[in-house]
Each structure stands twice: as C-alpha cells, then as structure tokens.
Amino acid sequence: MGLLFGSFLNVVIARVPAGESIVRPRSRCPRCGHQLAWYENIPVLSWLALRARCSSCGLPISWRYPLIELLTALLFLACQRRFGWTPELVAALVLVLLLVPLSFIDLEHWILPQELTWPGIVAGVALSVPMGMGRVRDSVIGAVVGFLVFWGMEWLGEKIFKKEALGAGDKDLLALIGAFLTWKPLLAVIFLSSLQGAVVGSLMLLVRGRAGPAPDPEPESPTAPPPATPPGTESPQVAEGPGPVPKPEGTEPVVAREGDGKGEEDGEEEDDWEPGPTNIPFGPWLSLAALEVMLLGPWLREVLPVPLDMLFAGAR
Known part of the structure; x- marks a missing residue:
C-alpha cells in the first residue's frame, strides 16, 4: 500500500504546484506527453524494467519517482510497527x-x-x-x-x-x-x-x-561628471557618439533605491526574492x-x- 500511495504522491508533487488536476489525465511522461500503460506504472519495478528511461522518447526518468515510492512504503511500515492496527495508525x-x-x-x-x-x-x-x-x-x-x-x-x-x-x-x-x-x-x-x-x-x-544566498553585487559607482568648459570655448565632438541629452532646468533624475519606497505601490516592497543555491x-x-x-x-x-x-x- 505504501508503494501504491507513493506512486500517487509523485503525481501530487508534480501537478499541485502547477495547478493541474491530480485525477486527469492519466500519468504521462513530463517531456513527451506519452501516457503510461498500466505495466509502465508499477511502483519501482517499472522504473527498473524501463532502465529509468521513457519508452517513447528515451529521455531519463528521474530517480525521485522510485525514491518517493520507497520512502512512503518504509514510512507506512514504520507507522504500522509503531501503532499496530489501531485508530492512531x-x-x-x-x-x-x-x-x-x-x-x-x-x-x-x-x-x-x-x-x-x-x-x-x-x-x-x-x-x-x-x-x-x-x-x-x-x-x-x-x-x-x-x-x-x-x-x-x-x-x-x-x-x-x-x-x-x-x-x-x-x-x-x-x-x-x-x-x-x-x-x-x-x-x-x-x-x-x-x-x-x-x-x-x-x-x-x-x-x-x-x-x-550569494551576497548582492555591489552597485556600480556613478560616472564622474565631465569637466567644466571654460567660457568662450566649445566642447569638442566625441567620436563615440553624441553627448547627453540636456534636461530642463529644475528637473533631476529619480532613482529608486532599495528601501526608499520609490517605484513601489502603496509602500509595499515587491517580493522578488529568489532562493540562493545553498x-x-x-x-x-x-x-x-x-x-x-x-x-x-x-x-x-x-x-x-x-x-x-x-x-x-x-x-x-
């Protein structure tokens, strides 16, 4: 029973985070969509018989599938040994x-x-x-x-x-x-x-x-402003491209820094945290x-x- 339920838990683990039904469609290869025949869905044994590869596309089948089946079976056995045939089981x-x-x-x-x-x-x-x-x-x-x-x-x-x-x-x-x-x-x-x-x-x-997680990269240092041009002289043309576009007087660029609330709606920070490799x-x-x-x-x-x-x- 633990092996059978473990096979079902593999479906739960794969489909619930994706918002998919855990009932339909039938079990299938996540890569090519090949629907598994009953003899391809026997816990642990099918994974061994198929040599951990899909019978349709030949791509590897994750070792996680038999691991979860065996883990569930061992936990079922441990529960029965611990509680016997009681309501607590x-x-x-x-x-x-x-x-x-x-x-x-x-x-x-x-x-x-x-x-x-x-x-x-x-x-x-x-x-x-x-x-x-x-x-x-x-x-x-x-x-x-x-x-x-x-x-x-x-x-x-x-x-x-x-x-x-x-x-x-x-x-x-x-x-x-x-x-x-x-x-x-x-x-x-x-x-x-x-x-x-x-x-x-x-x-x-x-x-x-x-x-x-890895530390955040240090922000780049701001570019130093160009030297002032003496009165009566003109700035030479730069070969790499045109200079900065002049801005109207009294306006400054708005830079949203971490924690200052700019660029956020209603003062709430956007949850863009991603887990690091460790x-x-x-x-x-x-x-x-x-x-x-x-x-x-x-x-x-x-x-x-x-x-x-x-x-x-x-x-x-």
Whole structure:
C-alpha cells in the first residue's frame, strides 16, 4: 500500500504546484506527453524494467519517482510497527501522505500549498474523533497553537529584520502537525527542526563557504561628471557618439533605491526574492521532526538527558 500511495504522491508533487488536476489525465511522461500503460506504472519495478528511461522518447526518468515510492512504503511500515492496527495508525498514515508531498514541493518550489495544508488541518482534527473527545480538544488546541506560534515568530522577524523571516506556509504546516500530534509535542518538533536545520546549515557553511544566498553585487559607482568648459570655448565632438541629452532646468533624475519606497505601490516592497543555491526551506525540517517525534518519541524520551527528555513528554 505504501508503494501504491507513493506512486500517487509523485503525481501530487508534480501537478499541485502547477495547478493541474491530480485525477486527469492519466500519468504521462513530463517531456513527451506519452501516457503510461498500466505495466509502465508499477511502483519501482517499472522504473527498473524501463532502465529509468521513457519508452517513447528515451529521455531519463528521474530517480525521485522510485525514491518517493520507497520512502512512503518504509514510512507506512514504520507507522504500522509503531501503532499496530489501531485508530492512531490511520491518522499516522494520513500524516505521512501529507508531509511527504509538502516536503518535496517545498524543496523544489519553496511553497507549501494551502490545497494540502488546510484540508490536512481539518483531517487531523477529524481523525482524532475515534480517539475520544480529549484527543479532539488537544488536536484543536494543537492546530491553533501551531499557527499562532509561527505567526508570532513571523511578525516578530519582520519587525526586527524588516523582511520576511519565515515562509508564510510554515505556520499552516505547523498547525497541520499540531492537529495530528496535538499541542503537547510541538515544542519538541520546533526544537528538532531548528537543531537539524542548524547542523546542516553549518556543514554547508564549512563546505561551500556560506549557508545562505550569494551576497548582492555591489552597485556600480556613478560616472564622474565631465569637466567644466571654460567660457568662450566649445566642447569638442566625441567620436563615440553624441553627448547627453540636456534636461530642463529644475528637473533631476529619480532613482529608486532599495528601501526608499520609490517605484513601489502603496509602500509595499515587491517580493522578488529568489532562493540562493545553498538555501534550504524550513518546511522539510518541520516535516522530518514531526515524523521523528511521532515514530521515535518514546525512544527519544528514554535516551535523551534529563533536561531534553521533558520536550518529548507529550510524544506517546
């Protein structure tokens, strides 16, 4: 089942960011449009049998397809081993089906689509009903607290750094995680995601020299004005072309500089930021930490030292 659902998640990852239907048309080669026959769409096996190439155009098929199928299968197996055949297993499997595509979409496109996060929040609360009204209450509190915590961090970051400090979809993702895991392990999720992201960022800093985007290029120095011409003399003609066009008196060129508000509508800056080659979104770290808390929470509570084990007190 994990392999089959993993094959479907490949469709979700490819089509949701593009605004396409995840139902129609049938699976096809993204390059030549060849629609796959049923025997070309068997998880992992078809990729191996086709030698990772499209049977129509012969271009390579990304290794990401079998990777996501195998990853989903392993997570399904881990959930069954962790929860057995209980109502909690259903909630755990649905959480996997949400976190896997959200992570890969965020890695590639730097977005966390609300088409997945908002229905996921509702699903997290609804799937807590078979576990009792106490669990429903904790699930609702978890969704609200998860959203408000990151909303507050986003607001504070904008006030301090004068720019977006967290992705807008991160608060939706943490609300989704809170709806499934309740509010109790949210602190552990934030701790693990921040810690692991910081470790990887430090390693990238050592290897590549930076853990963020490349610095902006320095602005070009303004051209020095031409020397004044003594009275009674005329400027020689320049061979390369005509001189500057004279401007009426009292007018000056308007230069929009970064942060001065000129060239912007209603005082809002245009969001033209693009991630650098070494940037990593925060969404996948939240997803990884949520899966770790869900699947390894009791074990982490036992092996961690005394101050840290309290973070995982809510991981059941």
